[in-house]
Amino acid sequence: MDRLGYTRYVAQGGDQGAAVTDAMGRQAPAGLAGIHLNFLREALGNVGGLPADSGEERAALAAMNTFRTSGSGYFLEQATRPQTIGYALLDSPVALAAWMLDHDTDSYYTIEQMTRDAIAFITAKELGEADLLGFSIGSFVAQQIALVRPAIVRRLVLASSAPQGAAGRHGWAPEVIGAIGTPKTSPAAYLDVFSPGQRPAAEQARKPCGACPQGLRTGMRQRRGRHAKPNMMGLLLGDSQSWAAPAADCPRHAGVRDERR
């Protein structure tokens, strides 16, 4: 900016540009009046210290943990071995396209993106009005579709749902959370959902109950090979082939028998 002759200016940045802009703010060169970031790079290095009190905060935390556990390979390579990956990206158009397409891909799966996708699908199939059934996170998508494109929604069914959007009304009620989970989750709990391998070794050593989510995920991984990750939708929708017998000492499945043949 000095070179362009500006003596007073502001700076904005996103993604890696946010890191650059953040650094500008810390260096505080003469003339820089302020910065704006739409990405907080520092937060990625301090996930354990972030708040998880509201639905929005928990959603952000979950997205960050998804990024850290399965979406940040590109980042590690670029940050540590940029010259090496450069040979492939420069010489092969397909390598470059795949790199651009895949980088940070999971973090883009937002409610808004899924809403756009669902509306595009309904429109492309020329369904006119559709009956929408939204389950769990899909219930937030269904609510969003009804809000932004009510004309394509004939009937709306929400299951395992909660109000979404309005201040103080986002997410599940405390009583619901209390009944099905912990009232206040933690980064460790999120890690357990998305990456069970990071649980304490002592806990992992215990044989999982085949009917509990942890046991289901283990079964699915075994069936699909070691590269497969737990598929949450398959889990939610009942991937029955993956179910193992409930453990005899599981408090949640006392008296449940496996009657498959």
Next chain:
Amino acid sequence: MSSETEIRPFRVNVPDEAIADLRRRIAATRWPTRELVADRSQGVQLATIQELTRYWAADYDWRSCEAKLNVLPQFTTEIDGVDIHFIHVQSRHENALPLIITHGWPGSVIELLEVAGPSPTRPRTAEPPRTRSTSCCRPCPATDSPASRPRPAGTPAASRAPGSS
């Protein structure tokens, strides 16, 4: 002004031969076997990338993208031994507050074209921005977009710092 702090006008003009070469490279791709899962968990799926590159080689119109970029005043300048490409749009308002916007990587100034707006030399239909805006392209290590090409290998960045010669 030394040559290293010089600001040089820039226009994107990819030769036809380079585009033909891109299509040849795409056509000559050696494809791996398909992924072992039914989702994206192992990375970009083979069918996805094949459809994308089919579109890229057959239908994508680079020239229209090039035209969008060349509507805006673009420049390059050397910073720490690397040629930096940037778009410099100036407000018609005398005392507008300058704004520098820095994009990420993977990414490009193309993400910011709607923010940068049309060149002030063209008629405006929208409300003119209240700021002078500068979109800045960050150098991307080991890539070869025409304007982010690093100095030849072996040239120490430290000896190419602005102001040194």
